[in-house]
Structures are given as C-alpha cells and as structure tokens.
Amino acid sequence: MSTDSYINRPNRPLQVYALIFLIVLYLPILFLPLFSFNDSIYVRFPMQGFTVQWYYDLMARSAVWAALMNSVKVGVAVSIVSTVLGIFAAKAITRYRFFGKEPIVIFIMLPLVVPLIIFGVALLVLFAQLLGVPLSLYTVAFGHLILCIPFSTAVLMPRFEGFDPAIEEASADLGENAWWTFWRVTFPMILPGVVASLLLCFTVSFDEFIMAFFLTGTDATLPMYIWGQLRFPQQFPSVLALSSLVIIGSFIIVLLGLWINRDADMTKTKAGTDA
Amino acid sequence: MTDQSALARPAAQTPPQVNWFSRKIHKSETFRAYAVLSPALLFLGFAILIPFAILVVLSFWTPVGFDFNREFTLKNYRDIMERPIYGTLLWRSLWISTMATVFTVLLCYPMAYYVAFHVHRNKMVWIVLMTLPFWTSYLLRVFAWKVVLGYEGVINSGLIWVGWIEEPLKFLLYSPSAVIITLAHAWAAFAILPLYVSLEKIDKSLLEAATDLGDGPMRRFFRITLPLSLPGVISASILIFIPTTGDYITPALLGGPNGMMIGNLIQMQFGPTNNWPMGAALAIVLMLTIAAICAAFILITFFVRKRIT
Incomplete structure (x- = not known):
C-alpha cells in the first residue's frame, strides 16, 4: 500500500509552512510601497488615504537625481568590469584542472561571506593612508568590484559547465585562433550568463551600502542618500517612496537576469566541490 | 601557488x-x-x-592627532583585552549572530526540505522566489523592518488599531531581539541554498530502503535525511554566522544602545572617535575570532559526523 513513494505524497503541514515562509519573506518589504502612498508623514495604521505626493516630492529633488546618476555610473562600470574578469575566472575554474584550485576558488568567493565592513575599512586605509587617493565614485566602484567579481564568477561557472569543451576544440581544429574561437563559439554559448552577470552585478552595486559608506567622497550614491535621509523623521514618506522605486527596479532587473539565465541551474554548481 | x-x-x-x-x-x-x-x-x-596587510600594520600603531605614531606597540590589543566595552560588544555580536544563525537554519530547513522533496514541477521558480529579496538592497530590507517594528510601526499601530494592546510594545525596536529577527530574515537565502543543495543530493532510494526496512517517518528523517544533509547545515551556519557577526546596518538601524555590535564600534573608530589604529585592531580581532569559531565548529561537526555515521 505504502510502496507508492511517500515522497510524492503531498505533505499538508509542510505546504502551509512553505506558504507562510514566503509571505513572511516578502511582507516586510511590501510595507514600503504600501505606506509610500499613505497620506500622512507617520508610518502607522490606520492609513490616512491615498496620495502620490511623496513621489512628486521626490522627482523635484535634484539631490535624488544626482545620487541616482552616481549609482548608475558606478553600477554600469562595475558590472562590465566584473563580468569581464568573471568570464576569465569562470573559464579557468571550470575548464582546467590545476594545482591549488580549491583554495583559489575559496579566495575568489571570500568577499561574499567576509563582513563587508572589514573590506570597507581596509580599503579606506589603503586609499587614504597608503595611496593618498581622494575618496570618490572611483573608490566606491573599486570596492564594489571586490563584491561583484565573485557574483559574476558564480553566475558564469554553470554556463561554462553547461557546454561541451569539444565544441571549442573543434573550432580550434578547424583553424580558428583562440581569439576568434572565443568570440564565435564560446561567447554565444555563455551569452545568457554574461547578460545575467551584467544585470545582477549592476543591482548588487546599485544597492550596496557598506562599502559606499566608507569609500564615498562628496558624491553620494543612492543608498548613501537614503541613509542620510533616514535621520530626519519628516523625510520618512519620501524615503519610503524612493525605497519602493529602488526595490521594484531591483526586483525587475534581477528577475530579468535570472530569467535570461534560467537554463543554467546555479544550485548544481557548488564552488570548489568539483576540484 | x-x-x-x-x-x-x-x-x-x-x-x-x-x-x-x-x-x-x-x-x-x-x-x-x-x-x-x-x-x-x-x-x-x-x-x-x-589592504589587509596595511590593516594589520595599522593595528600596531597609535593615533597622534590626525597622524599616527608609527612605533610598534601592542597597546590597542591590550586595550581590547582589558577594557570591558570591547569584550562586551564582541560577546554580544557573537551571541546575536549565533542566535540569528540558529533561527535561520531551523526556519529554512523545512522550507529547503519542502522544495527538495515535495516540489516536483517548477523547482527553479521556488528557488528564485526564495532568493529574490536577497539580491536587492540590504539597507532597504533592514529599513523595512524598522517600519514594521517601530514604536509607531506596523505591528504596534496595527495592534492598537484593532484594540489588542493599549500601549506600543517597547521591546520590538532597539533591542537585540529586533536585530536577531532582522538578521534571520535578511540572510535566509544564504541558508536556503546550501540546505537545498545538500537535501536535493540525497539518493531517494535510501529513504525507500529505510521505509521498507520498517523505519517510520521520524526515524527515517533522523537516521537518513538529517545526517546526509549535515554538510548543508554546516555550510549554511557558517555562511550566516560570518557575515552577521560583523554586520553594521542592522544594529545601527534597529539595535539601539542594547543592540549595538562590534561592527558599529569599528565604524565609530573610523568615524567620530577617529582612532583608526584601534578600529584596525578591532577588525583584526573580529576576523580572528570568527576564524577560530568557524574552525572549532567545523572540527566538532567533523567528529560528530564520524561518530554517528
């Protein structure tokens, strides 16, 4: 009777749990857009009626636009550079067997785990003490690169694993050099991963706060601007409006990236275990 | 190399x-x-x-006005050992992030289990749904909790509105528990993925075999599924414990004076207090502590696994 796999038997309590889990995961974030339309400077129930004035208020501020442009500039630059470096790293890790692979992979993935405050202060000391470089958007981008290279590498690794190296070898056998083999064979195969890496790294950099907190000069990025506004209770509604826009924008970009890259199962690649 | x-x-x-x-x-x-x-x-x-090398060097210096006395000294480390404020904050950080780690892993395990064993179509959709918030702004997710837990926030004003409480609950915001809740929520994706990967890898025929040999669901879970998913539990714990110990945003926004953590202290040394060498020393001590705890944790679980398998 119970020879029919119990695994396929639906588990009601677990289903309910999963549903509650997802609701709890998203509910706090959804309060931001909800209250951004609330016609009151206080974030509390009962809500006072619908308004879009906080959004209008936001559009009129030049500081918001300046911060947005700064974040976009840093995000675009960081996503491009980290994706290029990530392509090299992912290719080396997935295509070659080499001495010291596992420690190297761990080293590359380290920034995903080490508290970012440590990178923030370490880079601050590097720029301010050793190099004497004034803090600017460049220093912020430098910090974000540390964080984004592991992301790019992790996103691109399954793409390299997903196609047969024999295709590249065939191209080489047919007389293409390494440069053209890359552009005509490898690149089209990993293109979804490249686009996903660009989009995801852009979001990570766009939303990153801690590194920017230590490495920003006079030009604030958008998270820095939001942080500055959090001190003023009367700014709460406009911060809610701005936060809602940022979160919705991030969700769309990330979903797009994951959808484009949907046939690469990132959970199947575990950094370092294939060595 | x-x-x-x-x-x-x-x-x-x-x-x-x-x-x-x-x-x-x-x-x-x-x-x-x-x-x-x-x-x-x-x-x-x-x-x-x-930068790490410079941080190490800097931690052996002392500040003189806006410059440094470059003479080698262990003064910063001695201060960290002797002055109770540093020890207290370090202990509190470790305690808070241990609690957050335990909660996150316990709460995420059933979820990962559900997706690994009970979802048969569109697994990717579930994984994307569970990890999507993690890609977006950490600052804003923490800010959202401030909106939820605040003195006049969603929970308090909601409960007053429906008449369940008269006064706002004060313990919600600016407390270690607020920090723990927020950390557990914010880092859930870091637990789900390794747990899911380790559960997904389990050979289903082992579970069938256990059932055929007479194990009930509970025994089967504790004798097969749990031991085999331990690597996922271990990596999930480490992946959450390390970054949360040095977290800055959550304690800064939600911790209040009683929820302040070592990350806030480090930031203060580089900001208002302007004692960079001390900040560097604190960052080094934090890293060494985390490394030691993780090494101990891995060793202990290694021996435990050896004994139960």
Missing part, C-alpha cells in the same frame, strides 16, 4: 609566439589556468591582501 601566478602574469601579456615561455604554457594546464585566472586573481589579490 603565488610563484605560479607570478610566473603566469607576464605570460598573459605576451602574444603567443614560439618561445620557451609560450611552449611551457601550452604544455602545462596549471600555467594556462593561472594565465586565464590572472586578471581576476591579480585584482582580488591587490584589493584584498594589500
């Missing part, structure tokens, strides 16, 4: 000519691998190792 990457460095820039070097490189896979790896590796090496 380092000498190989150093050798591979000039090779990456030399055009492929028939010389000793390029022949060597075409022959050895390790050389080629390091040549391809070199851009990312050189950048990360420069951007991670050098």
